[in-house]
Amino acid sequence: MTGVRRFRSMGCEVVVGGACISELEQIEGLFDERDRTFSRFQDDSELARVNRLAGRDVLVSRPFARTLGTALQVAALTDGLVDPTLGRALEAAGYDRDFALLEPDPRPTGGAARGAWRNVRLVGQLLRVPGDVHLDLNGVVKAMTVDDALALISGDGFVSAGGDLATRGPLDVALPGEDAVRLVRGSLATSGSAHRRWLRGGRLQHHLIDPATGLPADPPWEQVTVSGRTCLDADVAAKAAFLLGADGPSWLDEHRLPGRFLRASGDVVCNHTWRASVPEVLACT
Amino acid sequence: MARVHPSSAENTPRLAPVRRRVTLAKASLGATGALVFGIGMVLSRAYYSGHSKQAPRALSPPADFVSIVRANQLEAGIIAPAEAPLGAGTSVS
Numbered sequence: 001m002t003g004v005r006r007f008r009s010m011g012c013e014v015v016v017g018g019a020c021i022s023e024l025e026q027i028e029g030l031f032d033e034r035d036r037t038f039s040r041f042q043d044d045s046e047l048a049r050v051n052r053l054a055g056r057d058v059l060v061s062r063p064f065a066r067t068l069g070t071a072l073q074v075a076a077l078t079d080g081l082v083d084p085t086l087g088r089a090l091e092a093a094g095y096d097r098d099f100a101l102l103e104p105d106p107r108p109t110g111g112a113a114r115g116a117w118r119n120v121r122l123v124g125q126l127l128r129v130p131g132d133v134h135l136d137l138n139g140v141v142k143a144m145t146v147d148d149a150l151a152l153i154s155g156d157g158f159v160s161a162g163g164d165l166a167t168r169g170p171l172d173v174a175l176p177g178e179d180a181v182r183l184v185r186g187s188l189a190t191s192g193s194a195h196r197r198w199l200r201g202g203r204l205q206h207h208l209i210d211p212a213t214g215l216p217a218d219p220p221w222e223q224v225t226v227s228g229r230t231c232l233d234a235d236v237a238a239k240a241a242f243l244l245g246a247d248g249p250s251w252l253d254e255h256r257l258p259g260r261f262l263r264a265s266g267d268v269v270c271n272h273t274w275r276a277s278v279p280e281v282l283a284c285t
Numbered sequence: 286m287a288r289v290h291p292s293s294a295e296n297t298p299r300l301a302p303v304r305r306r307v308t309l310a311k312a313s314l315g316a317t318g319a320l321v322f323g324i325g326m327v328l329s330r331a332y333y334s335g336h337s338k339q340a341p342r343a344l345s346p347p348a349d350f351v352s353i354v355r356a357n358q359l360e361a362g363i364i365a366p367a368e369a370p371l372g373a374g375t376s377v378s
Contacts, residue, residue, distance in 0.1 A: 186362020
């Protein structure tokens with residue numbers, strides 16, 4: 001494995017291991033291209049154009065249609081828990097610019113905007129989003145990009161971007177709460193409210209919106225880590241398990257996915273599937 | 286040879302029963318036709334393979350099938366206890 005390279009994209013640090021120079025350039029280019037296409041904060045991105053034209057028929061690019069199609073499948077798979085139509089809810093909570101630029105804002109939050117993924121119409125590359133809906137594809141895009149970036153590495157290696165990690169070849173990975181696990185194959189994703197949060201209207205806000213209320217979720221977990229075959233699987237499952245609150249561990253067990261839940265107090269809860277894989281983890285309850 | 290037409294007054298008593306029988310026969314024929322058509326429709330709906338046997342419903346897979354498919358769409362990675370110095374970390378997204 002060659003050295004580890006770090007760069008910033010999609011508002012987070014990307015770490016790549018095991019890639020040669022040309023592969024690194026391709027991976028950086030891939031992240032840059034996806035960021036330019038799917039950023040909510042760049043006026044010239046395709047996502048920003050789609051959001052400006054909400055309520056009208058729009059012809060989108062093939063990559064955009066493919067990504068949105070995947071996001072809608074994910075929404076169906078999770079019964080709408082991981083919903084790509086929560087852009088307005090994020091804006092209402094104050095997340096209306098690059099995270100690095102967010103500052104405490106005393107103004108009250110805007111009105112809640114619930115998820116409306118069932119009302120999005122995508123036929124081939126023809127898209128119609130309801131007039132009162134803004135898309136936010138960030139979670140799905142980042143996870144898909146990590147998966148696609150790993151595919152650009154010819155040998156063993158890994159790609160990590162803000163909580164999403166995919167590897168080819170065994171890799172020991174640090175977990176939230178001073179623990180570690182060996183990722184033998186597949187991916188790990190961590191979702192939660194610990195880092196990407198800000199003050200708005202005197203209250204802490206974060207980016208994981210409950211689609212039923214249109215407001216930042218308030219589960220008992222601070223961070224949820226899930227292992228999936230792909231980074232997309234892991235990221236979707238981690239978000240859904242976080243939003244499900246106390247039902248998260250059993251939901252992951254139903255899907256036979258290992259999940260590790262960290263409370264704000266530092267307590268760790270692991271579901272049965274995780275404990276079956278990592279039996280000697282004493283910190284898990 | 287010239288044809289002799291009986292007067293209408295003479296014909297009325299003889300024709301009236303005939304007309305009633307004709308009217309009755311027409312009504313019976315119509316009712317029988319409608320009955321045969323109706324029975325035929327019911328039988329064809331019930332037995333003929335080209336006819337639907339119940340009200341149409343939207344195509345949808347059984348609920349348990351859907352739950353099994355959903356449960357298998359998200360696949361797990363493989364994890365094990367850590368052994369070597371850490372190579373990477375998963376913080377939060």
